[in-house]
Amino acid sequence: MFFLKSGNTAKIDWVFIAVLLVIMGCGIALVYSASAPSSEGVPFYGTYWFKQIIYFACGLVFAAAISLLKISILRYLTFPLYLVSLVLLVVVLFFAGDVVKGAGRWIDLGFFKLQPSEFSKIAYLLMISSWLSKHPVDFLKLKTFFVPGIMFLVPFVLVLRQPDLSTALVFTMVTLTCFFFAGLKLSDLFFFMSPLASVVLSHSLVSYSQFLWGGFICLLAFVLFKRRLPIAYTVIIFLVNILAGYTSSMVWNHLEPHQQKRVETFINPLSDPKGDGYQVLQSMTAIGSGGLSGKGFGEGSQTNLNFLPEEHTDFIFSVLGEQFGFVGCVGILFLYFLFLWRAMAICRMYTHPFVILVTAGACSIFVFHIIVNIAMTIGLMPVTGLPLPLLSYGGSFAMTCMILVGLLLNMRFHGDQLKG
Amino acid sequence: MRNSLNDGTETREKNYKVFIFLGLVWLAFCVLGIRLFYLQHVNYEDNFQRSENNRIRRVDIPAERGFIFDRNGVVLVRNRPSYQIVIDAQQLPRKKSGKDSVFRTLLNIRDASGVRMFDSASLDTAFQRTAWIRNKPIRIYEDASPEQVSVIEEHSHELPGVYMVTESRREYPYGTLAAHTLGYTGEISEEQLQKPEYKKKYSSGDVIGQKGLEQQYDMEFRGKNGSRVVEVNAFGRVVSEVSGMDAIPAEPGLHLVSTLDFKLQKVAEEAIPDSMRGAVVALDPRTGEILAMVSSPRIDPNVFSLKKKERNRGWAKMALDTTKPLVNRAVAGVYPPASVFKLVTAGAGVENGVLSKYKFYPHSCTGGYTYGSRYQKCWGVHGNLNVVNALRLSCDVFFYQAGLDIDMPRINEFGRRFGLGEELLGIDIPGERRGWLPDSVSFNERNKRSGWRWARGLILNLSIGQGQLVTPLQQAVLVGSLAMNDGVRKPHLMKEFRDSKGNVVKTFKPEVIRSGTMKKSTHEILLAGMDSVVNHPGGTGKRGALPGIRVGGKTGSGEWKKGEKTHAWYAAVAPLYAPEIAVAVILEAAGGGGAKSAPISKKVMEAYFFGDSVQVKPEVDVLDTIPVEGD
Structure with a gap:
């Protein structure tokens, strides 16, 4: 490419760029399909899909600039x-x-x-x-x-x-990922997160909580034993977990009923038909009705009837699921994985920790958004309002994604400027 | 730090971490994939069926609107079920022939009296609307009778997509009784939706309280709608709840126990025929609780819960009526206070040392008084009087001279102390209007356009209460607090709120809104004056006297138009030396206050003090009575 020295041309990852463009194309198509019924009579420059193209175009320019x-x-x-x-x-x-x-x-x-x-x-x-x-x-x-x-x-x-x-x-x-790549072991991360797991698993609302938590404590003890940390660390980590487990139920019982209700509906949106529950139910129905091969582009009855109020932003995945079915969904997941895999390849090219941390951190932002958003649309996780990278409609978030892509490209092109 | 020796292991560790990272991502994606497989393959049939027919509905569970009770638990406002016949676009047959058959069947349905229930024009409109209103049912018959409902149910197998929805509507068992105070409910209007305070709370199509207590405490009455998600069959009837989704039960609204006393209210209502325009306010000056509030001519709030056609007809009739029955005269009617205001003039005089028991004016009443070039008449010939007797006989000449001596600022200050004036009393129903106590500044300000200027001669009129503006509520507050000499309590109608189980959740806290105090000597003279008006020979208010109870009061006859009869005012308080009830009565264009209004006040007080012997039975059984105090 013209802006790189001839020696750098080899650094361009065509697979990465191709995957990126394909996902963005899918995003525009889905936004078009989701917003088509509501944008009848709107001039094309006022439609969501056209705005999305503009956002992406601006974003690409921005990404290119950052990569330089x-x-x-x-x-x-x-x-x-x-x-x-x-x-x-x-x-x-x-x-x-x-x-x-x-x-x-x-x-x-x-x-x-x-x-x-x-x-x-x-x-x-x-x-x-x-x-x-x-x-x-x-x-x-x-x-x-x-x-x-x-x-x-x-x-x-x-x-x-x-x-x-x-x-x-x-x-x-981002913090956990960067800590991991900056020196922590996997078991260290496990210790970091273990009190949280204790709180969740020991909770009385979780079925078989005593067995789950018991098993978890055994696992913790095993990992502590294998890791051979100083005795003070071992004791403290173990105690913190026990304490977290016991207090979680105590604190819960001290909460007001409406606070308990709020937590419950956050964890299980289906228990609240007035709030997000209805939306999640509709989303699950839409995705499920797509079947293995989907109803075809523009054919979704759920999404076309506007039963999903925000399908072109947070619930874009349910449009995908309904129109392209299991094949489409797995296809997108595969593309995302390819994207992340190519991005993480940068880590293997260079040794300077800054390059590695930025790459891994950027990937972790993508990963978190992808997993939380998709899990939300299929009823596995609470409704949080995180959009799906490169697919969801929205200028601000499109810009964020493209800046992250720009950073990834930058790392790839200039990673050797830093000597590790 | 990093050296070449370490590089090998470091690279290996780094690659291992990349591998772990991608491995975890892969794992998470696999979980998502499995879930997708479960939804899209294993559960495909269910989901496909649901989405094809859009069989899932979110149904609101409407919250029961809170009732209004009188202070003893008599139901003044409650709810009744109302049946709506609706069509549902998604359940109607898709083919045109199928739709037409439903249309024809509906057209041919006749109710018990053999009249067609639907007319083709409005039915046609409703069917056309199904083309674009697809996700909520469209009403085709409002407020159907149980007989009509059963006729439709008989034909239900021929009528896919036609079904019944039960609504709850307001019912006022006593019709016009206290209608202005209670208010009514109606759909929120376009103008209201524009207002920011409404925009926040309501959306288009909401039925909200309009006027009176219904409007004031709408948020309390409403409760919170519940919600559930259900699956419906092809006829639009609910088959089952969707598993895994809990229903949220509706929270019923709060019941209002008002300060009104049904007995007093009924007596007061009966005392004023609907053909007369006027208002009655009875309140307890010790707490500010309104015991009865009548405004005549009356409206029947039940009209607003009827079918749209009848509702509109009723509304048009009320809105076009020249006697303005929609106005709550008790708080929104402003009148000259007339001779009742002499209490204020007298009070201000004594308070400021201008008047006393022994103060006589040089001009005795010979039927009039000359000021400048003008001759102002008195309504009789009274001779030379002190302040108490001037009140008793309501002599204008005495107060002309007193007014000139005291001057308006001091008179108005005294009046404002006891609740008169421009500041609202803040009663808890909307629509209260402000009074007006003019002095030279505010008079010129108000009459800027017309060019009238303040002149000292105006004091003559003002000192006998011609020229100010007061509401009947203010008059009642005035006499009550004058007799109390212990502060003005905020007049209110809300006694307490109870939840559906009968527990008190909110009570009104009495609030002193004006100082409402005067010197002891002033108080004594005013009490003596009010006493003599009712109980002494020649007193103008003798028709308001009640055997066994010492009543004090003041009459007034407000001139408002040449050639018309005067507005009849009467304001009284009893027992005078330990006040429990203050009553203000006005009858528009009825004549003298002592003759017309005082007897009405007497009836109300009679009901208050000897109510147990004067049996007034509620027409409706007190079945819905919720537990009252002491439970």
Whole structure:
């Protein structure tokens, strides 16, 4: 390509780019199909699918521009970007410009509605990667967690206050992935997450909770035994888990009934037909009615009748499931996997931790969105409002995805500028 | 740090981590795939059927609207079931011939009296609407009688897609009784939907409280609709609940126990025939509780729960009526206070040391008073009087001179202390209008356009209550608080809210809204004046006297138009030295207050004090009575 030196042409991953373009094409087609009935009589430049093409086109230009930056410039910009994102998060928290669905998450710039939480995902990814590439974490040296912990908690709490739980969980996902690639072992991550698992598994609402939790504690003991951590670590981890398990039920019983109800409906949306439950039920029906091969493009009766209120944004996957069936769904999952696999290949090309962390972190953002969104549409996970990367309609999120793609390309092209 | 020795192991570890990462992603995708396989292959048939017929419906479970009771548990407002016949676009036969057969069958249905239930024009419109309103049923017959319902049910096998929906509608068992106070319900109007305070709470098509308590406490009455998801059969009838989805039960609205006393209300209603325009307010000055509130001419709020046609006819009749029956005169009627205002003039005079028991004016009443070039008449010839006797005989000449001495600012200040004036009393029904106590500034301000200017001569009129504006509610509050001399309590109609089980969830907290106090000497003189009006020979309010109870009051005859009879005012309080009830009565264009209005007040007070002997039985059994105090 013209903008790369001849030696760099080999670095272009045509498979990656092809997969990316195919998924984006699918996205536009699905948005077209989902919004066709509601956009009769609307001039083509006012339709959702056309806007989506514009967003993607802008995004591609942006991604290309980012891919050209020198990594040193990127690293130089990291800290200012992180600070700006924090300021924006504070601004949106206290001076919410526009209230969409009860949560003030936008700053209205007139021509564009800026969503600071989207922006902060990227800024945070760069920041934590930059820090961890210089200061790897070690499970046995707790002070190595201090600075990245603060870096994580500040935006996490700000986003949680919006309240936007799902974005906060994206931060968590990025952090865990980056810790993993910056020195933690798999078992360390397991220890990190074990108290949470204890809380969930010991919960009295979970069927067979005593067996599940008992089994989990046995597993924990086994892993602790194999890992041979210092005795203090072993004891503390074990105790924290036991405590978490016992207090979870106690705290639960102290909650007010309406708080309990709220948690229940979050975990199981089907128990609340007034809220998201109806939507999830319709989505599951739509996907299920697609069968193995689907009803064909533009043929979905559920989605065409607008039973799914937000099918072109969060529930785009149910349009796919209804019109293209199991084959279509698995096909998209396969494309996503191919996309992630090609992206992760960057990690194997270079050795500098910054490149590896940015790549893995960006992939983890994609993965989290994909899994949580699809699981939501098929009734496996709570309704959180995370869109499906490259398929869902929406300018802000399309931009986020394309910036992440830009970062991935950048790492691929310039990863050798940093010597590990 | 990193050296070449370590590089090998580090690369290996890194690749291992990439492998783990992708492996976990693969695992998660496999779980999604398995779930998809389960939905799309194993459960395909169920899901396909559901989606084909769109058999899943989310049905609202409407919440029962709360009732309104009087203070003793008599039901004033309740609900009745109302049957709607609807067609459902998705359950109608798809073929045109099938639709036509349903159409024809409906047209031929006759009710018990042999009249066709549907006319072809409106039925045709409804069928045409099915083309675009597909996800909710369309009503084709409103408020059907049980007989009509059974006729339709007999034909149900010929009528796929036609079924019955039960609604709950408001019923006012006593018809016009306290209609203005209770209000009525109706569909939210376009104008209301534009208003931000409505936009937040309601959506188009909602039936909401309009006017009166129904509007004021709509949110409390509404409760919360429940919801359930059901599967319906091809006829649109519910077959089963969808498994795995819980129904949310409706939360019934709260019951309002009002401060109204059914007995008093009934007596007051009967005292004013519907042909007269006027209002009665009875309240307890100790707490501000409204015991009875009548506005005549009356409306029947049941009209608003009828079929659309009858509803519109009833509405048009009320709206076009020149006597304005829709206005709640008790709070929204503004009248000159007339001679009742002399209490304020007298009070302000004594309070400021201008008047006393021993103060006589040089001009005795010879039937009029000359001020400047004008001669102002009195309604009689009274001679030379002190303030108490001037109140008793309602002598204008005395108050002309007193008014000039005291001047308006001091009089108005005294009036505002006891609830008169521009500030609303804040009663808990909408539509209360503000009164007006003019002085030179506000008079000029108000009459800017017409060019009238303030002149000192106007004090003559104002000091006898011609020129101010008050509502009947304000008059009742005024006499009550004058007799109390212990602060003005906010007048209110809400006593408490109870949930459907009868537990009290909210009670009204009395609130002092004006200072409502004066010197003891002033109080004594005013009490003596009010006493003499009713109980002394020659007192103008002697028809309001009640044997055995000391009543104090003041009459008034408000001039409002040359050649017309005066507005008859009477405001009274009893027992005078330990007030329990204050009553204000106005009859528009009826004549003298002492003659026309005082007897009405007497009846209300009689019912209050000797109500047990004056038996007034509710026509409707008090079956729905919820437990009252002490339970």
